Amino acid sequence: MRALCWMGAGELAVRQLPDPELRNAHDAIVRVRRSAACAADLALLAGRGPAVGEVLGHEFVGEVVEVGPEVRRHRAGDRVVVCSSVSCGSCWYCRRELHSCCDNGSTDPAAGEAAWGHPVAGCFGQPRSQGGFAGSHAEYVRVPYADVGAFAVPEPVSDDRALFASDAAPAGWMGADLGGVRPGDVVAVWGAGAVGQVAARAARLLGAERVVVVDRHPDRLRAAERHAGAETLDYRRVDVAAELRERSGGRGPDVCVDAVGTPAATRSLGDRLTGAAPRPVAVREAVHACRKGGSVVVLGAHPGVVDTFPLGAVTAKGLTIRGARQHGPRYIPMLLDRMARDELRTEYLATHHLPLDRAPEAYT
Ligand SMILES: [Zn+2]
Ligand SMILES: [Zn+2]
Structure with missing residues (x-):
């Protein structure tokens, strides 16, 4: 697949990478339809932390193409918006709807402990060394804990509107x-x-x-x-x-x-x-x-x-x-409901659209 990769301070490139695969029973693979640029990407772009070749992007909407055997709420073909932060849904914090404090969402809990005193939830498009997962400026993304972080988008809500239920x-x-x-x-x-x-x-x-x-x-x-x-x-x-x-x-x-x-x-x-x-x-x-x-x-x-x-x-x-960093799963179903009722219109936040091949231009 193609993906937007960090190649060095201030340097981005669209590269060919292997397609992501299911790794755990609760994973889903999502084909990305929209992925938003975010101010948080700019700090990474400046060169704080990513390893060469890591994929940026953490706010996305897409279509489920494959699910692991323990995924119950989604199946291939579903249109979903995915919470930018990754949480397990079952730890002490997630059970209290403090999803951004999840004990099990990070790829590097030791980094969280060193920085904050405790590990916190992971996030797509952040360096693995900071607890992150491969990002969404790509054709496909592996979504861990898909039943917790992915949400079916109601029919009347457009991709451009649903996209912002991911993070902003x-x-x-x-x-x-x-x-x-x-x-x-x-x-x-x-x-x-x-x-x-x-x-x-x-x-x-x-x-x-x-x-x-x-x-x-x-x-x-x-x-x-x-x-x-x-x-x-x-x-x-x-x-x-x-x-x-x-x-x-x-x-x-x-x-x-x-x-x-x-x-x-x-x-x-x-x-x-x-x-x-x-x-x-x-x-x-x-x-x-x-x-x-x-x-x-x-x-x-x-x-x-x-x-x-x-x-x-x-x-x-x-x-x-x-x-707090956002406790997405606490709010996203309610937000999608308000989006479907036209109370919350967010598509105006998408000011420019670019194909993946031109993604580096979004950051210039
Ligand atoms: Zn963001
Ligand atoms: Zn958790």
Whole structure:
């Protein structure tokens, strides 16, 4: 089969690889119909971790072509969306719907223990050395624990819409859910990428009175207004904290969601020279802006250690801080249902379509 492979820092190539095969009784092989590019790929592209030849891509929808003898919920021919993270469905964490904390989803639990103190779920398209599985920018993917991570797509939901149930939609929805958004709340979302867009839409659907999205890309801000029903702030042009207070009765938002993360680019030259950790700029702003007693939900990708985190504000203001990588299987059936009812439209997040042979262009 053909697949998009990491060949070195900043270097991608479409290569011919052996087709994946069933390895375990609960595996399925899926022929990929759509696979999305994600900001998380960019860190890998820059050269953090992959081995030469590893396949990128973790958000995908496809058709089941083969199943192992213990797969009960799927058979060849089913159209499925596959959760980007890999979890077993039966460990202590999965039984409590904390799928991203799965004990058995990683190919390298020791790496998780070293980095976080515990192993966490694996993910497609991540380096094997970081607990990942071969990715979805390929013609075929082996899906472990297929009954847990693959979900039949309802007939009326298009591939382009279902694709986002793989990663961005459950992650974004989880932001509103973990934040405990209630009717009448004011919610602020930092980051108008796919996760932030869905977090904003979810907050609206859960009854938030006002949702304010903070970003600097005009096209993304326009999309958040149009598709998520959000108000927007361009942080280059306004004082974000003052604007948010103004729009929340002088208190600050009830729930603040970080859908930005800590990009490596936030490290200044001085930080690099002194070895200081990167700064979580969006989370810091969220902690400062959030009303007293409010919630801050951290969804973005962050390095193990960050610098200048305003910990004092967490206690002084009585904040609740929550975070997770997405617990996909907890949310995906509900999201597909909302997609089928047209409540959640995500196809606008797919701004460009390319055939696999031109996949490297998606990252230039
Ligand atoms: Zn992703
Ligand atoms: Zn598990």
